[in-house]
Amino acid sequence: MSIKILFIGDIIGKPGRQALSRELHRLVDRHAVDLIIANGENAAGGFGLTTETAKELFDTGVHCLTSGNHIWDKREQVPLVLADRRILRPANYGTEVPGTGSVVVTTPGGVKVGVLNLEGRVYMKNLECPFRVADREIELLRKETPLIFVDFHAEATSEKSALGWYLDGRVSAVVGTHTHVQTADERILPQGTAYLTDAGMTGSFDSVIGIGKEEAIRKFLTQLPVKFEIPKKDIRLNGVLVGVDPENGKALSIERITMGC
Amino acid sequence: MSIKILFIGDIIGKPGRQALSRELHRLVDRHAVDLIIANGENAAGGFGLTTETAKELFDTGVHCLTSGNHIWDKREQVPLVLADRRILRPANYGTEVPGTGSVVVTTPGGVKVGVLNLEGRVYMKNLECPFRVADREIELLRKETPLIFVDFHAEATSEKSALGWYLDGRVSAVVGTHTHVQTADERILPQGTAYLTDAGMTGSFDSVIGIGKEEAIRKFLTQLPVKFEIPKKDIRLNGVLVGVDPENGKALSIERITMGC
Amino acid sequence: MSIKILFIGDIIGKPGRQALSRELHRLVDRHAVDLIIANGENAAGGFGLTTETAKELFDTGVHCLTSGNHIWDKREQVPLVLADRRILRPANYGTEVPGTGSVVVTTPGGVKVGVLNLEGRVYMKNLECPFRVADREIELLRKETPLIFVDFHAEATSEKSALGWYLDGRVSAVVGTHTHVQTADERILPQGTAYLTDAGMTGSFDSVIGIGKEEAIRKFLTQLPVKFEIPKKDIRLNGVLVGVDPENGKALSIERITMGC
Amino acid sequence: MSIKILFIGDIIGKPGRQALSRELHRLVDRHAVDLIIANGENAAGGFGLTTETAKELFDTGVHCLTSGNHIWDKREQVPLVLADRRILRPANYGTEVPGTGSVVVTTPGGVKVGVLNLEGRVYMKNLECPFRVADREIELLRKETPLIFVDFHAEATSEKSALGWYLDGRVSAVVGTHTHVQTADERILPQGTAYLTDAGMTGSFDSVIGIGKEEAIRKFLTQLPVKFEIPKKDIRLNGVLVGVDPENGKALSIERITMGC
Ligand SMILES: [Fe+2]
Ligand SMILES: [Fe+2]
Ligand SMILES: [Fe+2]
Ligand SMILES: [Fe+2]
Numbered sequence A, B, C, D: 001m002s003i004k005i006l007f008i009g010d011i012i013g014k015p016g017r018q019a020l021s022r023e024l025h026r027l028v029d030r031h032a033v034d035l036i037i038a039n040g041e042n043a044a045g046g047f048g049l050t051t052e053t054a055k056e057l058f059d060t061g062v063h064c065l066t067s068g069n070h071i072w073d074k075r076e077q078v079p080l081v082l083a084d085r086r087i088l089r090p091a092n093y094g095t096e097v098p099g100t101g102s103v104v105v106t107t108p109g110g111v112k113v114g115v116l117n118l119e120g121r122v123y124m125k126n127l128e129c130p131f132r133v134a135d136r137e138i139e140l141l142r143k144e145t146p147l148i149f150v151d152f153h154a155e156a157t158s159e160k161s162a163l164g165w166y167l168d169g170r171v172s173a174v175v176g177t178h179t180h181v182q183t184a185d186e187r188i189l190p191q192g193t194a195y196l197t198d199a200g201m202t203g204s205f206d207s208v209i210g211i212g213k214e215e216a217i218r219k220f221l222t223q224l225p226v227k228f229e230i231p232k233k234d235i236r237l238n239g240v241l242v243g244v245d246p247e248n249g250k251a252l253s254i255e256r257i258t259m260g261c
């Protein structure tokens, strides 16, 4: 028997939320999913998360929301949003930052799964070392369960791959987010950790990583700040399905998901 | 009928070159490949290219080598290496920089294919605008042939995706390199340009993007400069196969390639 | 006889504008200033420029406003602000960007002075090469006058110093802005160009480079976005006074200015 | 009575070392200097430090050497160089990194002075938070002495200024290094900490921040890696002299030093 964890890549605005409300139950049924984790950092209009959009996502069946650098975008919403223990911000922000970066959730079948959210530093912010913070957080989580799912929200493939190897055998899965493009390198590392550099995104693919193509091109051409629209066409859901042995937390399978909505 | 272009992602050191000498002819036969382009920026010991390693790659059947930020690593070799018209450096370096960024090669069957190499700027160097340089280069290439293959060597998915849309309908394919991780987002854009954010790498996958895992992890933990070894185990070839209509240069098919060697 | 050009470092919000309205006439009298140029990129609330704040600055006696990366912050004001030929944005933005990067102004005594604004690329945006754009712009300006003042809005001391040497003998002065800290390296380079790495800022010095100390510290500690206040205490004016030979545009003197207001 | 601490900005190669051997005793005599600290990260050929160049600097009278990002450049020398307790590397590297970031030295007159070296993170490496590490290190140092001198080796003026304010009243001085350009903003902050954003450099000023002008310009124009020469003309010494009350560690005076050699 294996516990099936479905992880959904960055949900981009309303089109992304609609993809979930339309398709998630079908995915869950087809794959007998036990637990659903989703990255919600772009769920509210492409930038940040609100209590309302979070509720919408939980209503579709999501059990836990991870995030990343954009979680702070709806500033006035941050305290309330992060007061919900099911919503994580990366664990390697400083101690005085609101919210937490890990949580233990329980599947409907009663299996405990630790979820850990980390953010990369290469080409990103000057956070605490994600490798060291992972050591600390995993030690705590493993006191409760060997099933641990890590969302590593990072830009550089080198940092993501290195963390995968660093945690191999200590967690069930290391899955990357943030680039909004799904990578094709899913594998189970030698010590039993499922790994994927990036889960991709859930939203409009008639876009540049979820936002308007014309605005994105104009930004590169002019180097001026641009007001982004969230396109609505060609909506797809990206994610990854990880099967885990509930006895020891080792990954048994990893499968990329990409579907039109 | 369609022209089949095989593009091979960054070849990393000796293991990467060996992958080609062992497996390339099999790939070419199986897919009836007409033209082989490969990114050679890491072919010499993981850093740069030499006349010797370039010759080794041409001997395996490669017709044209593209490159990127690492092409300058073997400094004393640069003038000789880039004197070979079949070896490109990104076109958006300044005019006084050795070498060129585009070339028209002819398949054994006599079809002309333009190859254009560009480098991204996001999180990279302050080069000329790859969008503007693409405009200029493509205008010239299209005087000779509508079949144009673009290797966009770049870090950020947003910049790569934006260039794909920007060139849609003007070139046969925009394929990214540099992250060394193959992405799963191959598609043909509406105006007929095949697109893939990153072709991945050809070399050891018992590694962090081609280099030693232990050194890579140590680098992230200590932030000290590290001397990298090129691992030899678990060699794989990553690439992409694009079918192009020789009449109008439109892409007919795009298929990711990943194979153990 | 020498033409005296007073350049004023980045004016930060209302305190900065007040410094000018209170002290500028005194400075002008004391030093017999012929022309006043000021960097206005932070004049409106610390971020950007509006038609109103620009008018306020011109009313204090400023003849020409330069800017930098923050000029785009008040987005809806940009077209109108940059329609005023006395207001420059860096010249090395693309051609489709509103505004221009150089202008020839005439002193009350009838001497023509070219003003050129450039922005650095190191740790900043992917603009056109400031060195090449300087070549192009200076060639045009020198058709009208050999007196040319360059505001190089840049972060890295290496890039600023390199441009100073690159333009030595072709312009009257290269003065840096953007770091908001005045440097102590004023000198006249061998071919006659006055050089200063940074002119500093005009605003509250009870601050971290013009913005609230507490917020700035909190930002470094938490890595969270912060809403900045513009402090009002300890207002100082920073600038530089350059004496230029009107016959040939060579610098005759350079003197840093820093005064409490 | 006051303790006079002379701090010397980044010493660049042989010209920088010669400046010290020729002029340091004169400076020490003139200002009755009690303690000499110098940043040695560029002392060996412009990149790094060797046991030999360190000895040369100690022989000129320097009591303690600080450093920064370039201290790792002479890799094989690092263990031996950092085994000398008088040579610091920034304290905010990880615990497994060789060397230490703070030391208590004793003036010839028997007064204990703590020296703390930190490195910035903005536009630099992903180190531990310099603010937090400063808290920790200063708590330890203050058990031995209230006289503490901080060399904050950092790029961004905002980060340097913020650390100055953050440590105001807890240390005798916060002096920046790394940009190689002396700033003109020396002051004593309200709680008694002397502050200067950057002390500048000691070496050839016929250069771009200590290295060859032509190579530096070529690098900006071509974006290619460049082999740098260390120029020899126009040698100057940059530094800062801080007077400290030995009773309570409060700064009594701060004076910039710049002299031809
Ligand atoms: Fe995202
Ligand atoms: Fe993100
Ligand atoms: Fe590469
Ligand atoms: Fe690369």
Ligand SMILES: [Fe+2]
Pocket (backbone or CB within 6 Å): C010, C041, C042, C068, C070, C178, C180
């Ligand atoms: Fe500014």
Ligand SMILES: [Fe+2]
Pocket (backbone or CB within 6 Å): C041, C068, C069, C070, C153, C177, C178
């Ligand atoms: Fe600026």
Ligand SMILES: [Fe+2]
Pocket (backbone or CB within 6 Å): D010, D041, D042, D068, D070, D178, D179, D180
């Ligand atoms: Fe230095």
Ligand SMILES: [Fe+2]
Pocket (backbone or CB within 6 Å): D041, D068, D069, D070, D153, D177, D178
């Ligand atoms: Fe440095």
